[in-house]
Amino acid sequence: MAVLQGTAPAHELTDLTDLGAAAPAAVPAARIEAPGAVAPADAKELSRDLLVRLGSLEEGSSEYSYVRGTLVELNATLVRFAARRFASRSEPMEDILQVGTIGLIKAIDRFDPAREVEFTTFALPTIIGEMKRFFRDTSWMVHVPRGMQELRLALARASDELEQLLDRRPTPAELAAHLGLEEREVIEGMKASNAYAAQSLDIPTDGEEPAAVLGARHAVEEKGFEAVLHLETLKPLVAALPERDRAVLSMRFGAEMTQSQIGEQLGVSQMQVSRILTRILKHLRTGLLAD
Template sequence: MPTTTHTASVRSASQRAHAVPPVDLPEIPDPRTVSTTDARTLSACLFRRLAALEEGTPEHQYVRNTLVELNLSLVKFAAVRFAGRAEPMEDIVQVGTIGLIKAINRFDVDREVEFASFALPTVIGEIKRFFRDTSWSVRVPRRLQELRIDLAKALDVLEQELGRRPTSAELARYLQVDEAEVVQGEQAANGYTAQSLDSSATDDEAPSAVVRRLGDVDPAFDIVDSVAALKPLIAGLDERDRLILSLRFGEELTQSQIGERLGISQMHVSRLLARILTTLRDGLMDDTPPEGPAAPSRAPAGTR
């Protein structure tokens, strides 16, 4: 958005209303209603009068602001070229009016050049600069912004010549730049517009398709971490404890079935499982890294 709070045209009209017209110039009630032909003739006269006035005086302010209002049609003509952009037309005209004011300040009537021919490039340049500085979703260097435009033009030309999309190397040869710069320009083009997360990835997909394609935290990562942490602890158990864990959590046998397999009671299996799980849990809670291979665990007396 432009930084000024009111359009330059409205501000100039307000300033002109409070300024004092020179005695040798008739007051123009509303310069914006003057025809294009009359505006061109009046502008030539006003520029000669402006050059003779001292800057900062009420008379100079009146003539300068009258010139702005007389030539607002030039700004609107230039702004139409950018009508398809996302910015409101009012803001584009406002920015173009700033360019018009700069052109009026720099115009030299003695050069015998039509003011419209002199001002139009300045107005368009000011509008382009506005879009270059504000319309990019991601701020990229000006060099890459200009390279993006050159790439778009080269792409159209080469596609017609080759009958296919040109490669990065072909674009680089056409533009006489390094292939790495072409890659940077193509990447920078992605920062011109940002896609909403609620938009569809394709026309056939429902809303929020982009969100569904984004990555998310995988709960299996916690399992991987736990397995990696348990591996040395399980390796430190004796053979029977590892067998009990395998039967209970690998083959998913009940405690009674494990007891029948090992020839012990179900109650004994329950006590062994409780001890094994407590050992593993305490090992996971201990942040001290092991200095060497874990020693085989020994069951308390009376538990085997």
């Protein structure tokens, strides 16, 4: 059994509030060895006394930090208990426990020992609420406003209830009447629900071809994509060219001038312009392939 250093075992401890009242504020509270190993019954009693003491300490002091941290360790089992409800979720359990610990800290900070309620009764809803908020904010493939997320849940519950009553899927108008909303709001909520999860483009479809996938049905070839990709790749190569070479490229491919017209601008022959262009394009092609 974990004990306070220099004190009797936990079940024989006097109320820590008495200890705090009898000693000056500067006197540190008795330390608890291995708070995480304290038995549940003892942890409950110690938490009650430490919560009272926490309220008498100055926030930010070392003693306040110690008591607060000890309370977190003593009640870590509450976080693990709450996390079991979400064990089937895709999020890593480590992340769920971390979020639950944040909820536990919030519960410690908000708890009022003067109220006749057990800390566990107060803390569990706070911890679970923090976990649910985490799932609500991270589980959507595309982030939508929180109001839309809550509307999706309301629509799902209402749809299940009406489907049992009507023996068919309810219409948006029926859902709107059931929830006291406008039909437009219901339709927006139904559209927002599509953002909750995304389907892989590689999943098989019911097409005639055995290897048909969803991506083959909806994919569209963007003809301009390759041109944009090449242009972005060429930008730094063109920027590194001498000024005269950049001018030749601009006149030939920007202003669409003929080689003769470019020659007149530069005071050179058409043959020389052709050689200049060949050299420039060879240099750009080499740099493009190298990248």
